[in-house]
Amino acid sequence: MTDATLNNIKLAPREATTWQRLQVNRNWLGMWFMLPAAAFLILFLAYPLGLGVWISFTDARIGRGGDFVGLENYEWLWDDTVFWLSVFNTLLYTIVASAFKFAVGLYLALLLNQNLPFKAILRAVVLIPFIVPTVLSAIAFWWLFDSQFSIISWTLKKAGLISTNIDFLGDVWNARWSVIFANIWRGVPFVAITLLAGLQTVSPTLYEAATIDGANKWQIFRHVTYPLLTPIIAVVMTFSVLFTFTDFQLIWVLTRGGPVNATQLMATLSYQRAILGGHLGEGAAISTAMIPFLLAAILISWFGLQRRKWQQGENND
Amino acid sequence: MTDALAPKLADPKKTLHGVSPMADASEGMSYLERLPRRLVTLYLPLTIILIVLLFPFYWMALTAIKPDEQLLNLEKFNPFWTWTPTLKHIEKLLFDTYYPLWLWNTMLVAVCATVLSIIASVLAAYAIVRLRYRGAQWIGGAIFLAYLVPPSILFIPLSSVVFQYGLFDTPFALILTYPTILIPFSTWLLMGYFKTIPFELEECALIDGASRWQILIRIVLPLSIPGLISAFIFCFTLCWNEFIYALTFLSSTQNKTVPVAIVNEFVDGDIYRWGSLMAGALAGSLPLVVLYAFFVEHYVSAMTGAVKE
Numbered sequence: 001m002t003d004a005t006l007n008n009i010k011l012a013p014r015e016a017t018t019w020q021r022l023q024v025n026r027n028w029l030g031m032w033f034m035l036p037a038a039a040f041l042i043l044f045l046a047y048p049l050g051l052g053v054w055i056s057f058t059d060a061r062i063g064r065g066g067d068f069v070g071l072e073n074y075e076w077l078w079d080d081t082v083f084w085l086s087v088f089n090t091l092l093y094t095i096v097a098s099a100f101k102f103a104v105g106l107y108l109a110l111l112l113n114q115n116l117p118f119k120a121i122l123r124a125v126v127l128i129p130f131i132v133p134t135v136l137s138a139i140a141f142w143w144l145f146d147s148q149f150s151i152i153s154w155t156l157k158k159a160g161l162i163s164t165n166i167d168f169l170g171d172v173w174n175a176r177w178s179v180i181f182a183n184i185w186r187g188v189p190f191v192a193i194t195l196l197a198g199l200q201t202v203s204p205t206l207y208e209a210a211t212i213d214g215a216n217k218w219q220i221f222r223h224v225t226y227p228l229l230t231p232i233i234a235v236v237m238t239f240s241v242l243f244t245f246t247d248f249q250l251i252w253v254l255t256r257g258g259p260v261n262a263t264q265l266m267a268t269l270s271y272q273r274a275i276l277g278g279h280l281g282e283g284a285a286i287s288t289a290m291i292p293f294l295l296a297a298i299l300i301s302w303f304g305l306q307r308r309k310w311q312q313g314e315n316n317d
Numbered sequence: 318m319t320d321a322l323a324p325k326l327a328d329p330k331k332t333l334h335g336v337s338p339m340a341d342a343s344e345g346m347s348y349l350e351r352l353p354r355r356l357v358t359l360y361l362p363l364t365i366i367l368i369v370l371l372f373p374f375y376w377m378a379l380t381a382i383k384p385d386e387q388l389l390n391l392e393k394f395n396p397f398w399t400w401t402p403t404l405k406h407i408e409k410l411l412f413d414t415y416y417p418l419w420l421w422n423t424m425l426v427a428v429c430a431t432v433l434s435i436i437a438s439v440l441a442a443y444a445i446v447r448l449r450y451r452g453a454q455w456i457g458g459a460i461f462l463a464y465l466v467p468p469s470i471l472f473i474p475l476s477s478v479v480f481q482y483g484l485f486d487t488p489f490a491l492i493l494t495y496p497t498i499l500i501p502f503s504t505w506l507l508m509g510y511f512k513t514i515p516f517e518l519e520e521c522a523l524i525d526g527a528s529r530w531q532i533l534i535r536i537v538l539p540l541s542i543p544g545l546i547s548a549f550i551f552c553f554t555l556c557w558n559e560f561i562y563a564l565t566f567l568s569s570t571q572n573k574t575v576p577v578a579i580v581n582e583f584v585d586g587d588i589y590r591w592g593s594l595m596a597g598a599l600a601g602s603l604p605l606v607v608l609y610a611f612f613v614e615h616y617v618s619a620m621t622g623a624v625k626e
Contacts, residue, residue, distance in 0.1 A: 030450025037441035037500050041463055045497040052474035111363050124613045129370055131609045133558040135576035136598040140373040143591055154391050197621035246467035249560040253580055267469035274473045275565055287470040298465055
């Protein structure tokens, strides 16, 4: 009896400390604080990511779980010309659109960085294409690219440059250039405004010093602005490349992959095969095939970030 | 819109960062250039780029108010202007379709997903930056990686997950999946803001006997309101913009969000659909543009902050 009471007395404070430790210990506390975010990210991001890779090794269809079939989906894709066409389209789309987004975005950022009247309003206006949901602006482009009533064809005809309407979305290469143009249009503001933020951190004294040393405009850009801007360019372009590579919305609204799969990207093809065609396994295999490309982009971003820290003389914190 | 922007943007130096006096790099040497040269090298290219960037919106707005016969007859009427604007398309949109309902769905999903994500990210960002529990840096890196996982490789497995949990074709399918896009971004953004809050403030509060929770609520959050607004607006925009999840996880007309509904419900064989299609696209963009006009500084700082961190 006495032993039991003694034990109780001994135990009571120890239990309290355990509870208190849960409240103040930084590792436990950290875990409580991380819990909501971790729950979302594990349930709806990490788990599906793994599940996607698993599904790509099964013959799952909509409405029934599949059996393991090994690499069959990938072997099937290896011989599928439409798949390889979609890889080609995706690479073309990403490379051309990103290159133009970079060039035009950097140019626009340099223009906006000069002394301008109404600078702030201009900056705000430039960003509008990025604010408006892609699908909704894509619908405007759909109308601009209409085969019969396109205002672009009309203007060119009035100017005497062409005699018949341009079939923007019906012809293989026209369709490709049209969707690439719409993508550039949508992406330039993001690149321009983020690069502008980078430009504004470049000290004007550097430009003054370079001018005194007799550098011309191009030399100033090449040897002062550009080196200081490379880290942020690396990050911005990684984001841009990632989002262009996995683009779906724009294509889906404008062409749905047509004509004859000329604008079929890997994302749209996987949607078509998995959701519309019902072959979840094959669609998942196409999605999984995108991962190596994304990893490559992420690695580039990683090295870009490292370089930035080195350039700014920071510690690796 | 310009009127609303003007007072906010009166001081361009403050707009982006509001920090350094060197923010405006241009004043220094631009006096060296004469006006004609500036016209060709600066104003002309800028005007061309601006026209290209803004023309689709002008065209969208014009199409939304043009009568049908003018839309399709480019020879008889001047296509770039109309003297007889009509509200017919907008009226059709509001009374003959589920458009108000779709707008409501989008708003509901966007607000719920954003609020959930901000709560989760505030907690996570605070823990990573200030609690510095074991492995916090690795978790921070993992969250950055999660930001780079695009929806287009997740929608197939997610659709079966959504099905398993019985969420298919309900708003919850989107409210619970959108945070996977939003949490990484806003955590990353808020981590940057929390780092700028002086550590000493928290130490004082700890000495006064405040718990971590009290510190977060009473000290850190009030100081990071600009960051919270930035995160909120950007998340809201991302939700509004999201398409592939909404397209995959919703099937009935009444549950759809604006982007999906416009693409799927408006696109029929009707040759006169353009007016109401453009009215729908315009009405769907307007809430975001208005929000943007009021919080443009926060928006830009969210965008650049997330990249620079």
